[in-house]
Amino acid sequence: MKRRVFLAIGMGILAAACSPEKKAEQKSPPTEVRLAVHKSFDLPQPLIAKFEQENHAKVNVIKVGGGGELVNKLILSRAKPVADAVFGLDNTTSAKAREAGVLADSQPASAETDAPLYGALAVDYGYVVINYDKAWFAKKRLALPKSLDDLATPAYKDLLAVPSPATSGPGLGFLAANIQAMGEEKALAWWGKMRANGVKITPDWNAAYYTEFSQNGGARPLVVSYATSPAAEVFFSKGKYTEPPTGNLFLQGGVFRQVEGAAVLRGAEQPELAAKLVQYLQNGDVQKAIPEAMWVYPAVKGTPLPPSFKFAEQPQFSNNPSEVDIQAHRQRWVEGWLRVVEK
Template identity: 30%
Template sequence: MFRKILLIVSLLIMSTTVWSKAAKEEQTTEALTIYAYDSFTSDWGPGPQIIPLFEEKYGVKVNMVAFGDAGSVLTKIIDEKNNPVADVVIGIDNNLLAKAIKEDVLEPYTPKGLEKIEKSFKGKNRLVPFDYGYFSVVYNSEMIDTPPKSLEDLTDKKYAKSLILMDPRTSSPGLGFLLWTIAEYGDEYLNYWNRLKPSILTITDGWSSGYGLFTQGEASMVLSYTTSPSYHVEYEDTTKYKTVVFDNGNYIQLEGMGIIKDSGNNLNAKHFIDFMLTIEAQNILPLTNYMFPVNGDVVLPKSFDGALKPEKSIELDYDVIAENYDKWLDNWAENSVK
């Protein structure tokens, strides 16, 4: 009899444990809090168009909060990881992924619709891609006749005080450009930055402020994406802003979204990740985020006819970034051109 009672108790404990684990995985609330970067949440960004569609479909109220660039967003969720406020993060890319995994702030998730996705984070299921692009130098063709064709060309004295960059400690494009220089120059990357100094007008904290200065005419070149001129074609009917594919290739950025660990709202978070991969949401990205959507079924608008995809895509391995991330940023800061 005692053995029978003991067996029953054991089964009850096991059942309770399994139920508790399942319940934790499917926790939900009536609201969903999303952290994202500024341009995603801006009036002209994809957030204001995508969020109402999601809210209507799932009956969930979304609270979307912006914290500057993607680097600032990641810093925020790391600061809050012992008591998370947000449920989903948008904008952590292939270059910030190493830091996010090291800090253990994301839950693994494999979403529905992944079979339609053209890009991936190479086996890392903490982030799900939603769009991608290629870093490039965008230039004003009314101010520059002969654009640079390589990173080294940017150091030419004819480009003195002509280039706006972003801080790699706070900006994902800034980090991407730093890693691009490391991919091309290896251990000599700081020497390259020293040669580049005379060409730099300023280094801003984020992409939005840097690109804003560029369009105001403060500089003739800015770090952005090969897709950026499409915005000006679509909304300003101008082709004066152009970009180039460098001879040695351009560095790729794969933007991701993830579920914040221990947020307590897993079910709605999963619904949102799934929704972002649907054709309904992906169709919105080209003319709002001005990146290439990852869903291969999306038909790009005509203004993207001139959006360049380099034949050679540059990217550093995740493990290399993970091992050297802090050292590279510290060395850059010590050699800072700000």
């Protein structure tokens, strides 16, 4: 009798384990969490897969133009958010996103960082500067410009490509640095001279660097990019270069420290999973991957840098207005710039 009781109990347990409800639970599909990013976002797939496995999730990465376009898209779609979380807010746009009601009131706790960001968790930072093509300048025997004013002279006509501050985070950062150093009136007057001197404006950083820059087959030997771009050129050359073929110009009024971060969006369909994803971008493995994935510095303190970053020269200064000043004056700055440059 006892054996039959045990057998019956065992069969009951087995039946429960094999029940349709249990099978359904075991085979439930992963929960989708949507991450809106700018088009330069590039995190190794194994790291995304690790988050998915650990959280029984499916990360849907939605790329939306440049940094400025990304925030504008989030604002336009705030009634029905296109994502649960965002990566690509920076210190020119995060306050705008927060004041527009795009970000959730409560954000997850942040790790200790070298670069705090208003309203979001800092993930990386870099320096927006002017890059130059070393071979082009050597061939032309043209001296490098020593100031922004030099760039507006005939010797440098048609040489510079800049992403638009109306649609690009780096472009807006560069404009903010100009204004911080020169003052608004003088900075816009300088842009008027640059327009007359043939400056090329592109919608975003990708177009400026990969289409217009002479190092990548374009016609412009000067481009607003990042101080880490020369290190990336060596890394991706696969042994062709042992020294960077490009260099940095650290000109007063032309250096901006850009901080990028992530945040949960208001109205997220999966707010808890979105919070975990935002925090995951500060995870040690992710932070260690960021330098050679997106060619910026990891924001979390103590993260080691790869050997390739020996070519990532850091400026000794930056021309940064505060985030409060950028938020208060950004619209006027951009509208003034548009009147001068795209009239």
